[in-house]
Amino acid sequence: MHEMSIAQSLLTIILDESARHRIKQVRQVNLQVGAMAAIVPESLNFCFELLSRDTLAEGATLSIEEIPVVARCRDCNLNYPVENQVFLCPQCGVPSLELISGRELSVVSIEGETGDDDGSN
């Protein structure tokens, strides 16, 4: 269950950024998670829910965008989607180790409310 330590790092980032941008209540956190990342979204959600209790991120939704695995062929420079874990260039059959995407584990943006009056009331 390394999702617990990932949720902890995630919460640290959220609280830091919220303080910087004077967010008082976090509503949604947008994440990118690569298909190759060893993460179970349900488990991340569960851990985040536990850890964020009594913080300004309590109740926030984690919105996870899954990023497909794309590799680059170093022979012909083709970027190709990796299906069924086959890291072979469909054009020339050369194996590749260079991932263009698929290992992301990133925070993209945070949505929430600031304490500021926006004049709407």
Next chain:
Amino acid sequence: MAQIKVPVVQNILEANERLAALNRQRFDKAGIYAINLMSSPGAGKTSLLEKTIEALAGRLNMAVIEGDLQTAYDAERIQKKGVQAVQINTDGGCHLDGNMIQIAMDALDLTDVDLLVIENVGNLVCPAEFNLGEHDKVTILSVTEGDDKPLKYPLMFQISSVLIVNKIDLLPYVSCSMDAIRKQAHQLNATQQIFEISCRTGEGLEPWIRWLEDRVRAQKKRMG
């Protein structure tokens, strides 16, 4: 109340990556070559270490960091072989991280150490996401686990520069095809070195030991 959306774009593992980079600097400065040894529980990490220590006795200075959920058994096995070992108990945590290695290093005397082996917690999933600052990741797969594991745990097998297939003495008793393992490993990582070993009989150890010595030598050369 104003609604805002702030862009962040930050790797969640960045804090760990930073610590791993610091560990790496420390290894390099001390001229140490470090590996992160990973496998599922019981595949033979400590057994391989014991065999490796025997083979390298008098040739290289080793130190070991042992990750374990609860016990100090593995560190004791290493110390019995005359090599300094420090135990990190993760207290239920399923992987080691950069911070734990930093702390463990302070408990070791790193003068004259050539090779540092970090035995990770037995687990084929979680340790894959946490760099420790090692120069190479080495994964052990034992033949009793089945020949479909590389594709079931692709990240672990893809990021490892070395795959050790252990317990080959048991091949006659299990249906496990070496060809299938080689094919999957190659598909995930075409440059991966594969060593087929039995820690029980000692078969196949020689090439692994030579590979390790080469890497230690290369590190010494790189760091002057």
